[in-house]
Each structure stands twice: as C-alpha cells, then as structure tokens.
Amino acid sequence: MSAKIIDGKAFAARVRAEVATHVARLQETQGLTPGLAVVLVGEDPASQVYVKNKGIQTREVGMNSYEHKLSADTSEADLLALIARLNADPAVHGILVQLPLPKHLDADLVINAIDPAKDVDGFHISNVGLLGTGQKAMVPCTPLGCLMMLRDHHGSLAGLTAVVVGRSNIVGKPMAQLLLADSCTVTIAHSRTKDLAEVCRRADILVAAVGRPEMIPGDWVKPGATVIDVGINRIERDGKGKLVGDVHFDSAVQVAGAITPVPGGVGPMTIACLLANTLTACCRAHGLAEPEGLTA
16 A cells, blocks of 8 residues: 655645736735745755745745845844834735744744734734634744645544644644644644654654654554655755655555655645745735635
8 A cells, every 4th residue: 555645735736826817816806915025044055945935936926025135234123114014014914934034043033023813823922822822813834834735635634633742933843733722632742752653653654853864763653644745854865965844755655545645745735835825914904805725
C-alpha cells in the first residue's frame, strides 16, 4: 500500500485562484484593493528570495504589494517608526516583518508593534491569545495551510487523534490550537517526550514540525494515518544538496494513508495563506463578509 500524496503545489494554486476571484470582486463592488506591506531588514539571502516570491504572488492575485528594504544596521527606532506609519496607512491591510531580524533588533518588540488586525503572520501576542481562546484571530500561515489540507482530505476532523511533534510559537503551538478548535484530541510532543515513537503511533493525524531531517521513520506512523510534514531541511546526500522533511518519506509513504511531500507539500501553502490572510484582514477592516474556506 502506498499513501495518497497531498499535492501542496496544486492546492496552493487553488487557494491563490480563490483569493484572486475575491480580490477582483472587492475591486468591482467596493473599489477596494487589499495591500500587503513586507519589511525586510538586512541582506539574508533566503529572506530576499522569500520576499521576492511574496511580492510576485501578491501582485499575481491582484493585490498591492509594498516592499520596504532596510539596511542591516537600521535602528530599532527607525523600524518601529516605519511600522507605525504602515499601521496608520489605510491602503495597507497586512504587515509582515521578515524574520530572522539582525541580532540588535528585538523581534518580539517589533512584532508586537504591528497592529494585530494587520498582523497577517499571526505572531502578535493578541492574535496568539485570541486563537487560544477560540476567538476571531489572524492565524499563522503555515498551520492555516496545514489545516486547509487536512480539512480538504478528511472533511470533518472531529474525534480524530492528532499528534503535533514540535512546540514552536510559529507552527507547533498554533497548529495544536487549530486542531483542538476542529474537535481533534490533541497531543503536543517534542524532543523530550518519553517514548516519542509510541506517542506518534497513536496519531490519526501526525504533524511533524521539529526541524530535524528525517527524524520520524515509517514505523512511527500508524497505518492509514495522515502525515503532514512541515520540516524543510537542507542535507548533503551522495555529494548533492537535497531538501528533506522531518519525516523519512520513503518509509512513511508505505504506511500512511496520505502524506505531504518535501518539497511541494506544506511549503507552497504558506504564501498562499499569507495572501488569504491579507484578504481576510481587508474584509474585516471594512466590515465585509470574510471569504469562506480561506480562514480557520
């Protein structure tokens, strides 16, 4: 038996097409164009590629893209002043500060300076609290993408046993909150979990978000389980660089019922959900109905 491969690339294309349809409708009926501002501090090469891709995809769905590139030695005061201007700008519905920031800048302070209603990354402490208490929040993009793929595959998630391996603020914790809100029975596991293999084997839904290459082998997967692999790890294999997930794909694909590949699984969903969040933020800012199927 071989698992169904969940094609994140194709799913993300569908999400972006839905977003584009909603954006066109907003422009037609309300004269509104959602705007996303991305702030990049410094010259981190991976971040530069991300920001470029975000800009391209933002414009492709018909939104306005505002890119602010600041030098690596930008002061905290100057960065906070830019965020204050973007908070006050009615044309900007979403603000994203690309992480990691240079060492001299306090990332928590910077993120919490963003207006929570414009925090399309879902990292602001207010959004974390709203999500945790089951209220309307901006939801972090990667877990939102995972949730969309799970709902698409399963329909209802109610009553399923979910195990999230990883406890980061960006993926692990919000993923657990979203699964809980969809009536799963949720365990958050991590590197210190006793008998991690046994915990994983109980999962109908296994979300791997630890950042360790191929840490979860196929024999940790319950037969027929859905495996969502959030990990993106660069490794050397046979003298060549290769991207692998946190799950050992070749063994897990023999056991699982469905699995996301790396690359081409969760990754493409992250930017698609960023665009969905910007659209949602624009609708909320103007008291309009939120796009169905694009929120948690």
